[in-house]
Amino acid sequence: MTEAHAMTRTDPLPLRPRPSRRTLLAGAGLGAFAVATGGGTASARGAAEWPDAFSLPDGFQPEGITIGRGPYAYCGSLADGSVYRADLRSGRGRIVHGGAEGAATVGLKLDRDGLLYLAGRDSGTVRVVDARTGALVVTHEVAPDSEHFVNDGAVLGDRVWFTDSYAAVLYGVPRGGGRGRVRRLPLRGDWHQEPGVINANGVVSAPDGASLIVASSLPVGRLYRVDPRTGHAAALALRGVDDLLSADGLLRLGRTLYVVQNRLGVVSVLTLGAGATTAVLRRRIADPRFDTPTTAARHGDRLYVVNARFSTPPAPDTPYTVVAVDR
Numbered sequence: 438m439t440e441a442h443a444m445t446r447t448d449p450l451p452l453r454p455r456p457s458r459r460t461l462l463a464g465a466g467l468g469a470f471a472v473a474t475g476g477g478t479a480s481a482r483g484a485a486e487w488p489d490a491f492s493l494p495d496g497f498q499p500e501g502i503t504i505g506r507g508p509y510a511y512c513g514s515l516a517d518g519s520v521y522r523a524d525l526r527s528g529r530g531r532i533v534h535g536g537a538e539g540a541a542t543v544g545l546k547l548d549r550d551g552l553l554y555l556a557g558r559d560s561g562t563v564r565v566v567d568a569r570t571g572a573l574v575v576t577h578e579v580a581p582d583s584e585h586f587v588n589d590g591a592v593l594g595d596r597v598w599f600t601d602s603y604a605a606v607l608y609g610v611p612r613g614g615g616r617g618r619v620r621r622l623p624l625r626g627d628w629h630q631e632p633g634v635i636n637a638n639g640v641v642s643a644p645d646g647a648s649l650i651v652a653s654s655l656p657v658g659r660l661y662r663v664d665p666r667t668g669h670a671a672a673l674a675l676r677g678v679d680d681l682l683s684a685d686g687l688l689r690l691g692r693t694l695y696v697v698q699n700r701l702g703v704v705s706v707l708t709l710g711a712g713a714t715t716a717v718l719r720r721r722i723a724d725p726r727f728d729t730p731t732t733a734a735r736h737g738d739r740l741y742v743v744n745a746r747f748s749t750p751p752a753p754d755t756p757y758t759v760v761a762v763d764r
Contacts, residue, residue, distance in 0.1 A: 484508075484525070484737050490726065491528035493521055493757040501544040501589065501686070502743045502759065503553070504734040510741055511568065512759065513542025513555055516751065520545065520553065520566065523759070525736055534571040544589030544639075544686070544732065546597055552614050554597045556587045563587060563599055563610050563619075579608040579619050589686065589732075591640040591649060593665060596620065598649055600637035605630040607637075607649070609665065624663065628670035631656055639687035639697070639732070643713045650713060652684035652696060660684070660696075662713045673709075677718035681705060686732030688740070695733055695740065695764070702727045704742065704762075726760045740764045 491510075493499050498515040505511075508525040517536025524530060534553070541558040547568060548554065555564040561580035566573055579587060579599065586602035596609035605624040611617035630636055634655040643650050649663045651670070658681030661670040675681070683700040692709045694716060704722040709715070722740070731745040739761045749755060 484739065487526050488528035488761075490758050490760045491523045491525075491530065493523075493759065494532070495757075496751065496753040496755055497521065497757050498745070498751050498755075499731075499743050499757050499759070500745050501542065501556070501732050502734045502741060503545050503547040504736050504741065505547045505549075505551075505568070508736060510734060510736075510759065511545060511547060511553060512743060513545045515541050515543065515558070515745075518542045518555070518557070518564075520555070520571070522568075525741070532571075533568065534566050534573075543587065544599075546590040546592060548592055548597070548612060550613065552612075554590050554599075554610060556590055556599055558588070559583075559586055561585045561587060563590070563597075563608065565610075565614050567614075574614040575616060577608075577610050577619050579610065579621070580604070580606075586635070588635075588637065589639050591642050591687075593642045593646075593649060596665075598622075598640060598665060600640050600651060602635045602637055602654075605636070607640075607651070607663065607665070607668070622665065622668045624661075624668050624670050626669040627672040628661060629653070629659070638685050641687045641689040641694070644689070644692055644709060645713065648713070650687065650689070650694070650709075652681065652687050654684050655682070658682040658684040658696075658698070660694075660716055671714070673713065674715045675707075675718070676715060678705070685730075686743075688733050688735060690735060690764075697730050697733050697742065699729050699731050699745065699747065702730060704730065704733060704740065722762055722764075724760060724762050726758070728758075735764060738764055 518540030519536030520534035522533045543556040553566040563577045590599045599608045607622040609620035638654045639652040653659045660673040685699040686697040688695040694707045696705045707716040728744040729747040733740045733742045
């Protein structure tokens with residue numbers, strides 16, 4: 438097993454001014470699925486009165502989202518790697534970690550200590566940022582070679598594990614913002630790697646608290662249970678659905694697994710069997726406001742779903758939104 442060293446930066450990227458905002462634009466509906474309108478489903482502390490959507494900065498190009506214990510959502514930008522924090526109570530927000538030319542943030546994960554872990558796409562890096570100050574704590578070079586795509590992360594044990602969509606490997610970044618070594622874990626067993634397409638994508642911890650569930654997007658959407666000690670990947674048997682094409686972000690609540698299928702414009706809701714060896718489709722959530730949804734995070738009884746709008750050519754004035762639906 439090879440390992441990569443962390444590279445530390447001490448100069449945090451500057452915050453940029455609050456950008457302009459756009460109102461929510463409705464996307465195309467999918468009549469074949471049951472629609473969750475997101476129209477004010479109540480959650481804890483009077484969240485029925487909270488907005489059922491919030492806008493991101495124009496031109497932001499979002500992909501990932503994470504929500505902590507407080508009512509704040511953090512979204513990352515594919516355009517410049519910046520991070521936007523939104524108050525779910527009001528829908529208002531601001532940039533808390535400034536972007537830089539050539540940078541990108543795909544998936545991001547907020548740990549309980551207030552540190553954000555940002556997947557750096559083809560930069561081959563994972564950046565760790567203080568969510569309170571926006572300061573860059575450390576940058577881990579997890580894939581120094583070219584042809585990598587660091588995509589999404591999940592907290593498990595003493596590490597945050599990240600997928601690489603172009604290589605059959607996971608990266609285990611040490612928690613806590615230290616300079617510890619990054620584990621490079623090759624995937625074995627049932628794992629199937631297809632060249633030239635997005636393979637490993639979303640990742641979450643499994644219910645046993647000792648393994649990971651990884652989604653593979655193309656050419657056939659699959660779920661795998663991965664042992665982080667050995668890299669052995671066991672394909673889950675799907676019931677009620679043949680595959681999970683375009684599987685992107687994953688969210689697990691107990692034995693309920695939410696799979697965001699970006700090109701299909703739905704969130705599939707599955708029940709994991711004992712040992713996470715099977716996954717049974719229970720229903721699908723669709724909403725006319727979905728516009729290539731990529732990831733979801735939960736607060737109370739709501740899912741907050743990112744509209745990446747991949748079918749819309751990005752421009753500086755392109756509006757982007759996150760919409761809330763009943764989970």
